[in-house]
Amino acid sequence: MDLLNQLETILESDPLIDEVGLIHPSQFITLSKECSESSNSSSDGAFRPANTKFWNRDHKLGISTEILLPVCKAAKSAFMDAMKQYKTHGDLSVNKREDKNMVYGHSSSCQSFESEVMKHSRALLLLSCDLGTAWNARKLVVSKKQQLPMFTDELHLSALVLSYSHKSEQAWSHRRWVIKMICEKYSNLQQIIAKESELVEKIAERSKMNYRAWNHRCWLVSYMTREQMLYELKKSRDWAGLHVADNSCFHYRRRLMLGISENKQGDDPSYDVENYQVVKEELDLNEALIKRYIGREALWLHRRFLSLCLIRHLMTTTHGISCHSTSMDNEINIFLDKELRLLDSCSTIQDTEFEDFEGQAMYSTMYFLWLIKQIPEFRKIELQEKLKAGNLKNILHKTCPERSFLWDVLEL
Amino acid sequence: MAELAVDKHVKYILAVEKNKDSFESVVMDHLRMNGAYWGLTALDLLGKLDSVNVDEVISWILKCQHESGGFSGNIGHDPHILYTLSAVQVLALFNKLDVLDIDKVATYITGLQNEDGSFSGDMWGEVDTRFSYIAICCLSILCCLGKINVEKAVSYILSCKNLDGGFGCTPGVFCCVGALALTGSLHYVDKDLLGWWLCERQVKSGGLNGRPEKLPDVCYSWWVLSSLIMIDRVHWIDKEKLVKFILDCQDVENGGISDRPDDAVDVYHTYFGVAGLSLLNYPGLKAIDPAYALPVDVVNRIFFSG
Numbered sequence: 001m002d003l004l005n006q007l008e009t010i011l012e013s014d015p016l017i018d019e020v021g022l023i024h025p026s027q028f029i030t031l032s033k034e035c036s037e038s039s040n041s042s043s044d045g046a047f048r049p050a051n052t053k054f055w056n057r058d059h060k061l062g063i064s065t066e067i068l069l070p071v072c073k074a075a076k077s078a079f080m081d082a083m084k085q086y087k088t089h090g091d092l093s094v095n096k097r098e099d100k101n102m103v104y105g106h107s108s109s110c111q112s113f114e115s116e117v118m119k120h121s122r123a124l125l126l127l128s129c130d131l132g133t134a135w136n137a138r139k140l141v142v143s144k145k146q147q148l149p150m151f152t153d154e155l156h157l158s159a160l161v162l163s164y165s166h167k168s169e170q171a172w173s174h175r176r177w178v179i180k181m182i183c184e185k186y187s188n189l190q191q192i193i194a195k196e197s198e199l200v201e202k203i204a205e206r207s208k209m210n211y212r213a214w215n216h217r218c219w220l221v222s223y224m225t226r227e228q229m230l231y232e233l234k235k236s237r238d239w240a241g242l243h244v245a246d247n248s249c250f251h252y253r254r255r256l257m258l259g260i261s262e263n264k265q266g267d268d269p270s271y272d273v274e275n276y277q278v279v280k281e282e283l284d285l286n287e288a289l290i291k292r293y294i295g296r297e298a299l300w301l302h303r304r305f306l307s308l309c310l311i312r313h314l315m316t317t318t319h320g321i322s323c324h325s326t327s328m329d330n331e332i333n334i335f336l337d338k339e340l341r342l343l344d345s346c347s348t349i350q351d352t353e354f355e356d357f358e359g360q361a362m363y364s365t366m367y368f369l370w371l372i373k374q375i376p377e378f379r380k381i382e383l384q385e386k387l388k389a390g391n392l393k394n395i396l397h398k399t400c401p402e403r404s405f406l407w408d409v410l411e412l
Numbered sequence: 413m414a415e416l417a418v419d420k421h422v423k424y425i426l427a428v429e430k431n432k433d434s435f436e437s438v439v440m441d442h443l444r445m446n447g448a449y450w451g452l453t454a455l456d457l458l459g460k461l462d463s464v465n466v467d468e469v470i471s472w473i474l475k476c477q478h479e480s481g482g483f484s485g486n487i488g489h490d491p492h493i494l495y496t497l498s499a500v501q502v503l504a505l506f507n508k509l510d511v512l513d514i515d516k517v518a519t520y521i522t523g524l525q526n527e528d529g530s531f532s533g534d535m536w537g538e539v540d541t542r543f544s545y546i547a548i549c550c551l552s553i554l555c556c557l558g559k560i561n562v563e564k565a566v567s568y569i570l571s572c573k574n575l576d577g578g579f580g581c582t583p584g585v586f587c588c589v590g591a592l593a594l595t596g597s598l599h600y601v602d603k604d605l606l607g608w609w610l611c612e613r614q615v616k617s618g619g620l621n622g623r624p625e626k627l628p629d630v631c632y633s634w635w636v637l638s639s640l641i642m643i644d645r646v647h648w649i650d651k652e653k654l655v656k657f658i659l660d661c662q663d664v665e666n667g668g669i670s671d672r673p674d675d676a677v678d679v680y681h682t683y684f685g686v687a688g689l690s691l692l693n694y695p696g697l698k699a700i701d702p703a704y705a706l707p708v709d710v711v712n713r714i715f716f717s718g
Contacts, residue, residue: 069435076438080488128439132534133490139536173538180537209626211581247624258573297624370608402650403611409604 003067004074006054007123016059020126020164023062028052031062063127072127079120083137086113114141122157129161129168139177148186154178159199166207172216183223190228193220197232201239204249214248218255226263229256233278237285244289247298254305257282261309272313279309287342295359300367308374310335333382336371343368347395361399368392372410414659416694417667421682422460424667425451428679429464444486445476449498450683456505456707457686457698466506473499474511481513481520482534492534493524497546500553504710509554518559521547529564541572545587548594549704553714557595566597582613582622586635593642593703607645610636618653619672629671630661630681633688638702641691651692658685658692 011017023031032051055062063071089110118141121134128134138157142150155178158171165171179196183189200217204210221229233256240249261275283306290299314331346364349357369392397404429451431437440447448469455461476483476499482491483499496517503509524532524547531543544565551557569588589606592598613620613636619628620636633654640646660673661681668677669685690700699708 069438072435072438130439131442131489132492133442133484133488136490136534136536176538177536209623211623215581245625247626301624366612373604373608402614405648406608409608 003053003071004078004120004123007063007071007075008119010054010056010061011122011126012119014056014059014061017056017061018160018163019060020160021060021062022065022068023055025052025064025066028055028062028064031055061126068127072124075120075124075127076131079117079124079134079137082113082116082120083133086117086137086141089113117141125157125161129165130170132170135170135174139174142178143181146181146185148182151178151182162199162203162213166203166210167212169212172212176216176219179223189223190225193223193228196220201236204243204246208243209246209248211248214252217252221255221259224259226260229259229263230274230278232256233260233282241285241289244293244296244299247301250298250302253282254302257305257309276310276313279306279313282306283310290342290346290360295356295363297359297363300363303367304370304374307335307339307371311375339368339371343392343395347399349399358399361395365392365395365399366403366406369396369406369410414656414662414664416659416686416689416696417662417664418458418696420664420667421662421669421686422455422458422463422667424663424677425455425679425682426463427667442485442489443495445473445483445495445498445502446485447679448473449501450679452502452505453700453706454679454683454686456710457690457700459696459698461505466508469502470506470508470511473502477516480523480535481516481518490534491520493521493531493543493546493550494533496520497550500550501704501706504553504706504714507710507713509714512554514554514556518551518554518556521551522559525560525565529561529566529568531565541569541584541591542587544569545591545594548591552594553704553706555714562595566592566595566600570597570600582610582632582635582639585610586639589639589642590703590705598643601643603643603645607640607643607648610640611645611648614649614654617657618650619657620649620654627672628657630658630669630688631671631684633658634684634691634705637688637691638705641702646691655689655692655694658688661685 029052053064053067117137121137124131124134138154142154155175158175158178161168161171175196179192182192197217197220200213203213207213221232224232233253236249236253240246240253243249257278260278283303286299286303286306290296290303293299311332314335343364347361349361352358393407396407428447432441452461452464452469455463472487473483475487476485476489476495478484478491480491482493483496484491485495500509500512500517503512521531524534524543526532526539529544530539530541531547532539533543547560548557548562548565551559569591572584572588585606589598589601592601612624613622613632615621615628617628619630620632621628622632622635637646637649637654640649657673658669661669661671661675662685663670663677666677668679669682670677671681686697687700687705690697691702700706701708701711704711
């Protein structure tokens with residue numbers, strides 16, 4: 001219990017802690033030496049006894065690996081006890097609603113149980129961040145109080161946890177709950193969403209291909225305005241270009257684009273034009289990246305989505321009715337010709353030493369086959385001629401023989 | 413080719429059940445119910461479920477049930493739909509579903525369905541397609557699927573666009589496909605398109621990954637493989653290569669299976685490895701149902717003996 005007290009005292013005295021880490025006992029000695037050396041040179045010259053269990057300076061918290069298990073057990077035990085007390089007392093005060101001597105919900109004992117629950121759950125969650133019951137306890141307390149500073153504290157705690165446990169599903173889920181609560185009561189929604197999006201990007205930088213972080217960012221899209229979606233797409237463009245292997249990042253871009261195209265707000269034809277522009281720009285970006293970063297599967301997968309968007313767009317009028325017009329057919333033909341040329345340029349394996357060229361050939365072939373699968377019937381006849389000229393079947397056999405069966409699936 | 417070290421894995425699983433004092437077990441003990449499902453189902457597939465004390469397990473499971481009807485991951489923790497399914501699955505393994513007040517469990521689950529047909533995981537409202545699968549699977553095992561709004565549940569799943577693969581994660585895809593399979597709604601799926609994306613998860617080593625550009629992981633031998641089986645496209649991957657990959661992930665000295673060769677083992681991957689091998693008809697293993705994630709004989713017992 002003493003260890004737990006120490007930890008909780010530190011957390012209480014330093015609410016700005018932004019980093020938590022585990023320290024091997026031997027490292028403590030080094031850190032303590034550095035600390036006493038620098039404090040000797042400071043004015044007070046006070047001696048600080050070396051603490052070999054916890055380290056707290058500059059808003060960083062270090063915990064010795066030696067005490068991790070005991071302090072975790074102590075925190076869990078204290079938390080479970082506090083929860084029992086809190087819930088029992090909660091039931092009692094509900095039953096005693098008629099008792100005039102009871103100040104419901106604000107009695108000092110009720111408040112002290114509450115603060116015990118919050119205190120112990122905070123320590124516990126820093127050590128064992130996936131304990132749903134502890135997060136739920138905090139939800140319970142905070143939802144009863146409904147105070148913005150408490151909601152903000154929850155965001156702070158979960159951000160701290162996520163800074164070292166990038167994938168903690170419980171922490172991400174807790175944030176979503178808090179945001180929903182805040183959005184219901186307070187209306188600075190856009191700002192919250194923008195900040196949340198930035199947080200994800202920061203964490204994604206440290207923790208590559210973090211599905212849960214990006215999934216959280218996708219969840220935010222349903223709270224965004226069309227302008228915000230367009231802004232997000234533009235703002236994260238450069239980041240995407242620097243992380244071309246991160247499929248989750250492109251999944252997010254697809255989610256934004258879907259949101260943009262679905263968010264019509266009336267029949268204004270300018271929206272359709274804008275949507276078309278968005279797809280075209282993304283296709284251009286994608287092509288540039290494909291040519292620069294050879295053999296990146298995520299890029300080719302992204303292209304599948306984009307091409308489909310474009311074709312569907314070309315096949316519908318602004319009123320959403322499918323129709324064939326010669327100019328439209330032309331557009332689609334031009335597009336397919338371009339894609340065929342892209343395929344040609346990618347399917348020559350220039351150098352068998354680097355797997356990337358082989359990858360490029362395989363992915364481009366698979367992309368094109370997938371495109372054929374997606375195109376409505378009436379196109380296939382025109383395309384077949386072009387394909388015969390392009391010798392697609394041979395390329396398939398050469399680049400990914402294990403997928404040769406897909407040729408039959410296509411029924412060409 | 414390596415062989416499946418059955419005895420070692422059984423020993424490993426039984427040892428894990430007993431170890432309660434490491435840091436790992438302390439931080440994982442909130443999901444002990446899931447762990448029980450993984451360990452016990454793996455034991456059953458290996459033909460060794462009788463190595464376990466049934467009464468002890470059942471008594472512990474029942475202590476995890478709450479007033480609401482839901483089950484928690486361990487005694488004293490909050491209930492959640494995830495643990496409720498695992499509890500029901502374990503009871504099914506032991507043919508002890510009769511210890512349940514089925515209406516109570518059903519009430520908990522039906523209470524978690526939202527207006528739009530989706531399911532929350534617990535009273536705090538987080539929505540996820542995984543929870544749709546869990547609700548459908550659980551109520552199906554309890555033979556009371558009709559208690560939820562199945563039509564809305566299905567339409568919600570279809571609206572999630574997980575089904576051409578490019579829109580989600582593979583466990584999500586499995587959950588959507590599984591839920592549709594259990595509700596007789598697989599005809600809504602474009603199987604060629606979905607199978608396409610799934611078969612592209614097989615990498616050169618023969619293992620399956622969960623998303624483009626990620627390393628293969630044994631657990632996807634379940635998520636991807638069972639999905640392919642449910643949509644009748646399992647011939648689109650190289651099964652032999654996958655078997656070899658899974659066998660390479662074993663720790664043949666100490667037992668257990670890891671996510672990929674030479675990594676540390678755990679019960680989760682041990683279960684998925686064994687389950688994957690079962691789906692691939694590896695000799696000596698019981699057959700497993702791809703939608704229920706339970707041995708076929710357990711599923712048959714539920715539906716064909718009243």
